[in-house]
Amino acid sequence: MTRLSSLEINCDCGHRFKVVYYASINTFIDPDFDTSIIKEFIDGTLHDFKCENCGKIHHINMKVLINCPKGMFWVSTTESPENIKNILTNYGVLNKDGNVVDGFAERLESWLKKSPEERKKEAEDADEKIKNLRKEFFDGLKKALENSSDEEEQMNNKENNEVN
Numbered sequence: 611m612t613r614l615s616s617l618e619i620n621c622d623c624g625h626r627f628k629v630v631y632y633a634s635i636n637t638f639i640d641p642d643f644d645t646s647i648i649k650e651f652i653d654g655t656l657h658d659f660k661c662e663n664c665g666k667i668h669h670i671n672m673k674v675l676i677n678c679p680k681g682m683f684w685v686s687t688t689e690s691p692e693n694i695k696n697i698l699t700n701y702g703v704l705n706k707d708g709n710v711v712d713g714f715a716e717r718l719e720s721w722l723k724k725s726p727e728e729r730k731k732e733a734e735d736a737d738e739k740i741k742n743l744r745k746e747f748f749d750g751l752k753k754a755l756e757n758s759s760d761e762e763e764q765m766n767n768k769e770n771n772e773v774n
């Protein structure tokens with residue numbers, strides 16, 4: 611999930627203030643994921659905070675966990691915009707043109723652009739995927755239950771043996 615954390619910044623001017631920053635970014639599950647987050651993350655401004663007393667900009671140096679359909683990975687906020695772009699492109703968060711492709715808004719937009727036939731096909735594919743996932747889940751559950759009842763039986767046998 612996209613996670614926010616907070617910390618206190620002690621500015622050189624003596625002013626102390628609390629900021630809320632992105633500790634992790636999920637590019638595909640959060641419906642409120644906003645592609646501007648990724649753009650600001652690349653140019654560094656997502657982790658820039660201005661002291662309201664003297665105007666100094668404080669950049670938080672940290673590793674941010676990025677969660678995208680291809681996996682999870684850490685990106686340091688100290689990386690150059692060019693490096694962050696490369697990493698995000700390798701993970702498919704950005705396309706070749708440098709645009710964010712995993713955003714909910716983009717996915718919705720591309721969905722709306724599709725013909726009714728394409729949408730139907732995609733929905734059917736998704737249904738199939740869900741069916742398979744469900745089957746996998748219940749097969750796993752069945753197996754786990756079978757294994758645990760085996761163990762119980764063995765324990766019962768053991769108890770019986772002890773009684774005998």
Ligand SMILES: [Zn+2]
Pocket residue numbers: 621622623624625661662663664665666
């Ligand atoms: Zn200050």
